[in-house]
């Protein structure tokens with residue numbers, strides 16, 4: 001059996017995996033704090049250098065940290081792209097408050113431990129484990145560490161897409177899902193801003209002269225939210241509204257920020273067209289809409305189904321069944337690679353719960369199976 005390790009052969013050691021994860025987690029790295037993100041980039045860079053990988057570190061811009069690329073010196077042709085992000089949503093200091101690094105039963109807590117430092121470290125450990133067994137991957141492997149995924153990867157999207165074109169598979173080390181599942185599809189994400197211009201007037205003396213931008217926005221919001229269609233997988237959320245200048249003034253301006261999620265490219269186009277064509281409902285007001293899709297839908301195609309099948313076969317080697325979650329509304333960098341037709345398997349990180357929350361945690365019991373899965377995917381993909 002594949003799992004029965006021979007004597008003296010290095011084993012995947014849960015304690016060792018956890019120790020490495022905790023080292024990364026102990027360096028807090030909020031997306032907007034380039035300096036802090038780069039401290040963890042330094043750490044990861046050193047570890048991959050020690051494995052003999054070829055490194056390419058691109059200085060960050062727009063206030064974000066550096067992008068780190070690590071390539072195996074062996075292998076030819078199109079290989080495996082492993083994606084992980086080193087930023088977290090948690091502000092500095094969380095590690096001394098709610099997210100003190102600690103273990104309670106099967107759960108280990110820490111800022112960004114689940115989303116997704118555990119996943120990133122598991123990928124590193126997997127390659128190191130192959131190397132120390134004297135093995136190599138059949139395909140070249142590129143690890144790409146992203147500094148600002150949590151804010152939509154504005155400075156790394158182009159890089160991810162350029163690199164994706166030179167690869168055969170993409171493994172995304174984002175968190176595993178409840179019940180040890182992986183991700184094979186994600187909705188696309190759109191962001192729109194609606195601005196309404198009305199006409200200000202005195203609410204008491206010249207009420208009739210005013211054209212309330214807030215009233216128009218209220219009508220627009222009802223129309224927008226009504227477009228949510230769970231059966232078709234479309235959701236619209238008006239998440240932020242700002243308007244008015246005073247309680248006794250008919251409002252001249254109101255803006256709303258809107259989040260759109262769609263399961264397919266066709267719906268992405270259809271909904272974008274609908275948004276940008278929205279017109280006023282009331283009279284004497286102006287409505288403008290800007291925005292578009294910022295992550296394309298990640299649809300489970302034949303290539304993804306095939307890659308998922310390979311992962312399932314590997315999990316069976318250790319007596320486990322691997323399932324995928326139904327279409328999720330959360331986006332990741334996997335949206336970019338899948339939209340380019342690159343077979344992408346996501347959610348390969350540790351199982352746990354509480355992404356972005358003050359109770360974020362991973363499950364210790366998932367460390368060995370997840371590391372085994374990643375190790376064997378790297379080893380066997382061809």
Ligand SMILES: [Zn+2]
Pocket residue numbers: 085115116149174175
């Ligand atoms: Zn993440």
